[in-house]
Amino acid sequence: MNFKQRDIISIxxxxxxxxxxxxxxxxxxxxxxxxxxxxxxVLALLFFEPSTRTRLSFESAMKxxxxxxxxxxxxxVTSVAKGxxxxxxxKIIEGxxxxxxxxxxxxxSAQLAADVVKTPVINAGDGANQHPTQTFLDLYTIQKTKGTxxxxxxxxxxxxxxxxxxxxxxxxxxxxGAEMYxxxxxxxxxxxxxxxxxxxxxVKCHENESLMGISKRLDVIYCxxxxxxxxxxxxxxxxxxxxxxxxxxxxxxFGIKNDLKVLHPLPRVDEMDDSLDATDFAVYxxxxxxxxxxxxxxxxxxxxxxx
Amino acid sequence: xxxxxxxxxxDGSVIDHIDSKSTLKVAEILNIQNEEQIVLVGxxxxxxxxxxxxxxxxxxxxxxxxxxNKIALIAPNATVNIIKDYExxxxxxxVIPEIxxxxxxxxxxxxxxxxxxxxxxxxxxxxxPIKLQCHYCxxxxxxKDIVLI
Numbered sequence: 271m272n273f274k275q276r277d278i279i280s281i282x283x284x285x286x287x288x289x290x291x292x293x294x295x296x297x298x299x300x301x302x303x304x305x306x307x308x309x310x311x312v313l314a315l316l317f318f319e320p321s322t323r324t325r326l327s328f329e330s331a332m333k334x335x336x337x338x339x340x341x342x343x344x345x346x347v348t349s350v351a352k353g354x355x356x357x358x359x360x361k362i363i364e365g366x367x368x369x370x371x372x373x374x375x376x377x378x379s380a381q382l383a384a385d386v387v388k389t390p391v392i393n394a395g396d397g398a399n400q401h402p403t404q405t406f407l408d409l410y411t412i413q414k415t416k417g418t419x420x421x422x423x424x425x426x427x428x429x430x431x432x433x434x435x436x437x438x439x440x441x442x443x444x445x446x447g448a449e450m451y452x453x454x455x456x457x458x459x460x461x462x463x464x465x466x467x468x469x470x471x472x473v474k475c476h477e478n479e480s481l482m483g484i485s486k487r488l489d490v491i492y493c494x495x496x497x498x499x500x501x502x503x504x505x506x507x508x509x510x511x512x513x514x515x516x517x518x519x520x521x522x523x524f525g526i527k528n529d530l531k532v533l534h535p536l537p538r539v540d541e542m543d544d545s546l547d548a549t550d551f552a553v554y555x556x557x558x559x560x561x562x563x564x565x566x567x568x569x570x571x572x573x574x575x576x577x
Numbered sequence: 578x579x580x581x582x583x584x585x586x587x588d589g590s591v592i593d594h595i596d597s598k599s600t601l602k603v604a605e606i607l608n609i610q611n612e613e614q615i616v617l618v619g620x621x622x623x624x625x626x627x628x629x630x631x632x633x634x635x636x637x638x639x640x641x642x643x644x645x646n647k648i649a650l651i652a653p654n655a656t657v658n659i660i661k662d663y664e665x666x667x668x669x670x671x672v673i674p675e676i677x678x679x680x681x682x683x684x685x686x687x688x689x690x691x692x693x694x695x696x697x698x699x700x701x702x703x704x705x706p707i708k709l710q711c712h713y714c715x716x717x718x719x720x721k722d723i724v725l726i
Contacts, residue, residue: 356693375687378715399714
């Protein structure tokens with residue numbers, strides 16, 4: 271399996287074997303907390319959009335592998351504020367590093383960066399499009415907590431229109447024979463082209479507005495925040511604000527499998543109650559921690575430090 | 578003697594077998610309003626192949642590749658005839674290329690290709706019906722979404 275110097279832009283660029291390879295590598299990475307296999311390598315973190323987990327977990331992963339980190343988390347302090355284009359920014363920065371991790375609010379920005387630089391680029395989220403490293407850690411979490419990725423029934427809940435983590439994960443789970451329920455208000459349904467892509471891949475897909483009647487079938491609920499920042503019209507946001515609120519009581523009332531697992535890419539606002547945190551259903555904090563071994567695996571593989 | 582619905586031209590290009598409803602769009606692609614020589618546009622002409630077809634004849638103009646690519650997206654059945662001294666010297670069917678560059682605007686307003694003077698680029702994932710996937714944001718456009726640059 272060759273990941274050396276490869277860009278990680280979209281989950282669509284990987285086949286099932288490649289996904290499983292990175293999950294296996296992450297398992298190995300979890301065993302060795304600190305190494306120096308990336309000693310002398312420099313990672314540039316270019317975050318044009320706010321992030322806590324993704325940015326810090328990349329930083330932690332790089333440092334745990336012995337590498338160094340440069341970058342910014344606030345574009346206002348860079349030449350971008352002077353009007354520099356994204357292409358120019360990444361062309362300059364590639365001279366300072368061995369690998370670039372980019373988060374940008376425009377969709378396709380990571381592909382653009384990868385097209386103009388020789389340094390490998392990892393997409394850490396491009397608008398509402400893709401977030402492939404999140405998908406790797408979501409798959410890793412499901413595999414660890416459910417014991418398998420094969421043949422699961424997954425419910426996606428919340429903002430499915432702008433939820434890039436949902437788009438990437440649904441696409442990846444299609445490789446594993448998952449049945450999918452997409453639960454959202456009508457205005458936040460999965461984009462038509464994603465649904466079409468899933469149907470082309472023979473995925474059993476359903477669209478619902480509530481978990482009522484379907485919750486008993488689910489092995490996993492993947493809950494997402496309704497993202498205020500993606501709405502052009504605040505009135506539209508107000509119509510759907512707080513529409514879902516998962517809690518222990520709600521799940522018990524609806525009826526669920528005892529071994530249900532609830533994932534969330536975090537941060538949460540009001541869509542998931544604290545009462546879930548102490549239950550065996552909640553795996554979202556564990557999920558966030560899995561960001562480190564996954565990102566260690568990707569950095570080590572792309573920089574050719576491990577096979 | 579064969580009756581011609583649209584008069585012949587001496588030198589230039591004839592775009593034939595246009596789906597009738599797409600004729601004016603093809604005319605727009607070819608920017609015919611700025612042509613100074615004779616331009617003949619026919620619509621709803623009888624066609625064995627299409628039922629009804631459109632045809633555009635432009636005196637003094639040779640269709641270039643970029644124009645042919647654009648026409649292919651709008652009228653995939655079209656054929657081009659290059660005319661010299663009233664004779665067809667070259668005839669070819671328009672072919673949709675695998676990659677479209679600088680022709681179609683990505684319909685996703687948040688796509689990076691709509692910013693920073695980036696050349697729009699799409700991969701043709703299906704030719705009939707046409708489906709284009711943006712190289713950058715991966716969104717898939719169908720015929721109704723196509724806006725030419």
